[in-house]
Amino acid sequence: MIFSSGTAEISPLLAVSVAAEPLAAFLTNSIFVAAVVTGLILLAARKATTNMQLVPHKAQNFFEFVVEFLYNQVEAIVGKHVAPRAFPLLATIFIFIVSANWFGLVPGVGTIGWGHGSGFFVDHVTRPVLRPATADLNMTLGIAICAMFVWFWLTMRELGPWGFVKHTFAPKGGMTGIVALVLAPIFFFVGVIELISIAFRPVSLSLRLFGNLFAGENLLHAMGDLGHTIGLGPVPAFITSVLIPVPFYFLEILVGLLQAIVFALLCAVYIKLSTTHDEEHH
Helix, strand or coil: CCEEECCEEECCCCCCCCCCCEEECCEEHHHHHHHHHHHHHHHHHHHHHCCCCCCCCHHHHHHHHHHHHHHHHHHHHHCCCCHHHHHHHHHHHHHHHHHHHHHCCCCCCCCCEEEEEECCEEEEEEEECCCCHHHCHHHHHHHHHHHHHHHHHHHHHHHHHHHHHHHHHCCCCCCCHHHHHHHHHHHHHHHHHHHHHHHHHHHHHHHHHHHHHHHHHHHHHHHHCHHHHCCCCHHHHHHHHHHCCHHHHHHHHHHHHHHHHHHHHHHHHHHHHHHHHHHCCC
């Protein structure tokens, strides 16, 4: 059973609408939050890299630590040859996703807006002013598609079109002669499966991130609305809406970090798998 509230369709099984709410033309609450997160990241980077000193100040020291740590992790996965070109993508993905995930836990994100009830106490917010960016499938799918475009560019740069075809369909392990000829149909079939898996990578990447963050958002809202659900009065319901979600916030902090790591790590592995053949010659 579905009921409509404003412009969003909400199921009773979900505390939050799947669709983002429009704030203005071509601007939804999730896109607005993504722009805010991006601006905060840029401001932090600007502050850390302005007036850089030989003895770094705290902001510069933290910024250099993050960059060096992430670069070492990328280099360990994709190799020294590809790391300089893959690092901007992978570092940007990780920093933006973890920042967006954690920004979604800031009090007021998803809880300030229009809903059922009247006065100060609102039973349930159905049209929030702010929505976690990564809880919107459009955002996670856009990130995944951009990552695959960069993956394609790196692959073509390292292997070339014919090299990619050989890497995907040719017998592996330097196999030649009659054995390679006999096993060629098997490797061709495996290559077709590989192409299908490549085509589905944006879907799996985006749905994994969206599903975890959207589920976490629903969990926090459900716990916050528990007082209203069991029929407590306005004041006890308000108190429980503050206290009950607290343990789940710590869980979502961990989930937000893990999902950023998984997304960036999978992108790094995809790059490594498609450039390994060329890497062996450097």
